Amino acid sequence: VVGTDFDAAVLGRADERGLIDSAISHLPAAVAQANLVVFCTPVDCIAASALAAVSHCQLGALLTDVGSVKASIVRELQGKLPGHVSFIGSHPLAGSEKHGLENARADLFDGRLVVVTPGSSALQENETRIADFWRALGARVTFMSPEEHDRAVGLTSHLPHLLASALAAALPAEWAHLAASGFRDTTRLAAGSPDLWTSIFRTNREPVLAALALLEGKLASFRQSLTDDDAAEFNRLLAEGKVIRDSLHANK
Amino acid sequence: VVGTDFDAAVLGRADERGLIDSAISHLPAAVAQANLVVFCTPVDCIAASALAAVSHCQLGALLTDVGSVKASIVRELQGKLPGHVSFIGSHPLAGSEKHGLENARADLFDGRLVVVTPGSSALQENETRIADFWRALGARVTFMSPEEHDRAVGLTSHLPHLLASALAAALPAEWAHLAASGFRDTTRLAAGSPDLWTSIFRTNREPVLAALALLEGKLASFRQSLTDDDAAEFNRLLAEGKVIRDSLHANK
Numbered sequence: 121v122v123g124t125d126f127d128a129a130v131l132g133r134a135d136e137r138g139l140i141d142s143a144i145s146h147l148p149a150a151v152a153q154a155n156l157v158v159f160c161t162p163v164d165c166i167a168a169s170a171l172a173a174v175s176h177c178q179l180g181a182l183l184t185d186v187g188s189v190k191a192s193i194v195r196e197l198q199g200k201l202p203g204h205v206s207f208i209g210s211h212p213l214a215g216s217e218k219h220g221l222e223n224a225r226a227d228l229f230d231g232r233l234v235v236v237t238p239g240s241s242a243l244q245e246n247e248t249r250i251a252d253f254w255r256a257l258g259a260r261v262t263f264m265s266p267e268e269h270d271r272a273v274g275l276t277s278h279l280p281h282l283l284a285s286a287l288a289a290a291l292p293a294e295w296a297h298l299a300a301s302g303f304r305d306t307t308r309l310a311a312g313s314p315d316l317w318t319s320i321f322r323t324n325r326e327p328v329l330a331a332l333a334l335l336e337g338k339l340a341s342f343r344q345s346l347t348d349d350d351a352a353e354f355n356r357l358l359a360e361g362k363v364i365r366d367s368l369h370a371n372k
Numbered sequence: 373v374v375g376t377d378f379d380a381a382v383l384g385r386a387d388e389r390g391l392i393d394s395a396i397s398h399l400p401a402a403v404a405q406a407n408l409v410v411f412c413t414p415v416d417c418i419a420a421s422a423l424a425a426v427s428h429c430q431l432g433a434l435l436t437d438v439g440s441v442k443a444s445i446v447r448e449l450q451g452k453l454p455g456h457v458s459f460i461g462s463h464p465l466a467g468s469e470k471h472g473l474e475n476a477r478a479d480l481f482d483g484r485l486v487v488v489t490p491g492s493s494a495l496q497e498n499e500t501r502i503a504d505f506w507r508a509l510g511a512r513v514t515f516m517s518p519e520e521h522d523r524a525v526g527l528t529s530h531l532p533h534l535l536a537s538a539l540a541a542a543l544p545a546e547w548a549h550l551a552a553s554g555f556r557d558t559t560r561l562a563a564g565s566p567d568l569w570t571s572i573f574r575t576n577r578e579p580v581l582a583a584l585a586l587l588e589g590k591l592a593s594f595r596q597s598l599t600d601d602d603a604a605e606f607n608r609l610l611a612e613g614k615v616i617r618d619s620l621h622a623n624k
Contacts, residue, residue, distance in 0.1 A: 213550065233552070277552065280559075286591050287531065292527075293616075297485065299528050300485070306532040307617050329595065335539060336591065339534070346573060346574075362562055
């Protein structure tokens with residue numbers, strides 16, 4: 121396992137902790153050692169990093185990433201990869217609002233789902249190599265197109281983050297002592313890195329805006345039934361959410 | 373500790389489990405035994421239950437409750453209580469989406485905050501009795517007016533519930549397997565009882581609508597900066613939420 125990072129201090133700490141077998145700060149030299157390259161930069165830098173690396177990659181090298189958005193990477197790489205390397209995106213649904221190697225955990229991927237997003241021209245053989253890599257780390261694998269992945273996570277991941285941030289921002293300081301476990305859980309995602317998440321949101325704008333419009337429609341229904349004091353309709357809306365939420369317990 | 377319930381089966385199970393010292397199914401007979409009466413019904417039944425009980429209460433009996441909304445109870449009791457009893461509302465910020473005596477825990481109130489909401493005519497002596505009762509159960513106590521309490525929990529408790537329900541309801545079944553811990557945490561409150569929560573929302577309509585309008589304004593800011601691809605403004609909005617969310621860790 122070869123590690124590389126633009127920040128020599130980070131690379132040094134990763135080496136000290138034994139998280140990598142060797143530290144090589146020069147990206148071209150690092151990728152020349154690898155048959156599989158995993159890009160773990162902010163999502164809006166992944167395509168540029170890959171393009172900076174490809175001419176130095178081994179014959180048959182496979183490139184992947186761990187970014188939360190996929191279609192924009194595929195678009196940026198379109199027609200720019202030399203024939204001796206391939207890119208297939210990955211998105212592990214693992215981790216938390218904590219980041220950096222200080223929060224690394226050997227069991228991070230155990231039982232977690234990784235979405236692998238082959239483009240239309242991906243070879244079956246390479247899809248299998250990527251899936252086997254994640255399964256070797258303990259993960260389960262599912263395949264989706266980059267575009268469907270982005271629409272799905274726009275709703276399941278990016279929209280909850282946006283709601284958590286908006287709700288946290290709406291809390292006046294004088295009521296903060298009343299924020300109990302319900303408020304804390306609902307806003308947990310708001311603790312994430314603004315820089316990291318701004319890049320995620322910017323690269324997935326259209327799907328996020330569509331998910332937000334869907335949610336605003338649900339909120340408008342709640343508002344209308346509350347304004348009308350229509351208890352039956354309000355109860356039905358709550359019950360609709362409960363059925364879906366309860367169904368998530370089973371596959372936790 | 374005398375327990376009473378309209379449902380004889382529930383009362384019987386509470387007695388069997390030793391959660392109460394004696395079970396009396398007839399409300400007038402039960403309250404006649406008590407110098408402190410705690411109403412734990414759905415919030416829209418508390419005032420009616422109290423009015424059904426008061427003529428049978430002991431001289432000097434103090435009535436309280438555990439409802440999530442306070443001003444509507446005060447309004448319904450206004451001018452209707454006989455002189456030999458007093459009502460001061462309470463709202464323990466404890467519990468979860470689980471309910472019923474099967475989920476009872478002896479440490480439920482340990483270190484939790486209880487908001488005690490004396491009306492303008494409450495006696496200092498009775499405020500102290502109520503506060504001492506909750507402190508004896510391990511809780512911390514704060515005092516607010518019923519009206520300010522309702523505005524505060526409309527934002528800190530009811531609004532998160534509404535958001536959780538709306539977000540859960542927006543999840544298409546085909547993407548449910550992608551709902552990871554972020555989605556689960558943000559929607560946890562949606563698992564609550566629709567009947568119980570419909571009564572809470574109905575009794576706190578105006579404060580909830582005000583909190584929802586505030587939140588919708590925050591969402592509109594996020595939407596605008598995303599539509600404009602204004603990364604600096606979007607980052608600022610995320611950072612605003614993060615500062616507030618991070619400040620909650622300290623007093624968890």
